[in-house]
Amino acid sequence: MSSSYQIGKIIGIPIKIHISFLIILPLFAWFFSVQTEPLGFSGVEPELMKYVLSLLTAILLFASVLAHELAHSFFTIRYGGSIREIRLYLIGGVAAMEKEVNEPLKEAKMTFAGPLSSIIIGILLLSVNYAFNKAPVSEGNPLFLMIFILGYINIILGLFNLLPAYPMDGGRILRAFLATRMNFVKATEKSATIGKTFAVLMAILGFLGNPWLILIAAFVFIGASKEEKQVKRKYDKY
Ligand SMILES: [Zn+2]
Known part of the structure; x- marks a missing residue:
């Protein structure tokens, strides 16, 4: 697709983002900056910190979607299939298969690997937050707020995908x-x-x-x- 650009390669798989990301990424960052705590940074001071964290959260959110797609890809390859490329879109991503895996149980496992990875990432992030953040999420260090938001969204992402x-x-x-x-x-x-x-x-x-x-x-x-x-x-x- 000509409107997609390759940003790199992971385990030999080209990672492509759609041109709409130029709009979507700032839009997500803006969304996080106006959303109230604990799911956004609207109360964070100073202003610059608020926008930096919002943008970083948006970028890491898409990195989480990429991790989900990589989990699918890893098991697809393991079961004898192959992945042409991973494309990241507006809401989620696609690991485009070159060669499919035609055994139902293997297909079920490699499909389940995606949501499972999102849920594991989510649980890990929330655990880090609860283990190291001594204050309530909305009052402590805003970095923990970011960890909480990413953990929460990853779990929702995993469950919703199921x-x-x-x-x-x-x-x-x-x-x-x-x-x-x-x-x-x-x-x-x-x-x-x-x-x-x-x-x-x-x-x-x-x-x-x-x-x-x-x-x-x-x-x-x-x-x-x-x-x-x-x-x-x-x-x-x-
Ligand atoms: Zn998936």
Whole structure:
């Protein structure tokens, strides 16, 4: 994709970011700077410290998403697949596969590795905060506030990704288990239908108050339809 730029390589995998990051990163930093504690830095003084921490949190948040994708990639490679590149987008990332792993249980494991890594990172960060931060999160050293925010978001990220809403990770795990009982195309069809149902529910919840959910719902719905078609094209020989 011409609108993506390679920022480096990790374990031989090119890491690419989309051009929209130039807008998204400052937007996230701004969001953290106006959000009240303990999930933002709005009360932090001096001003410069507030903006530096907000930007750093935004950058480290995307590094966390990268760690999640690398966990998928590591197990994909271990199970005999290969990864062409990792792309980081607006909400999350994609580890684009060159060669897929076609064994359902292995696919379930390499999919689970992503959310698991997010949850582990989250627990580690929260543990560091609770072990070394003597003051309440919102009153102590703002560096601990950053650790708390990143820990909290990583856990949410991990748990949210486990929702069985194909093509999110939880939905892929569901498909892998369905694929042990029926053929891959049928399993994908069923998972996509469940994914789209989740998308509709998320959109309804979104309209009731959380605009982020509407955006995620759109991604899930479009993603489910697209991937279902791809799988059918690839495997249906009729
Ligand atoms: Zn994932």
